Amino acid sequence: MTREALKEYIHNVLITIHENIRETSDRKGWADEEELTHIESRLLTYNEVLQTFKIIAREMDLPERELGL
Secondary structure, eight states: HHHHHHHHHHHHHHHHHHHHHHHHHHHHOOOHHHHHHHHHHHHHHHHHHHHHHHHHHHHHTOHHHHTTO
């Protein structure tokens, strides 16, 4: 795998996470009470995964902005 392919892969994963956060946040506005716990759990999970990517990028001295963080 080339460096560019790996960078594109990571970038696409992060775009998907950001999109899922946005879509899930939007759902929160019109969700039933029963759904809210599930939505909050998903948001926490997405944000935790995103924070993990950020922490590891910092530890590895990688360009966060270039990676889409």
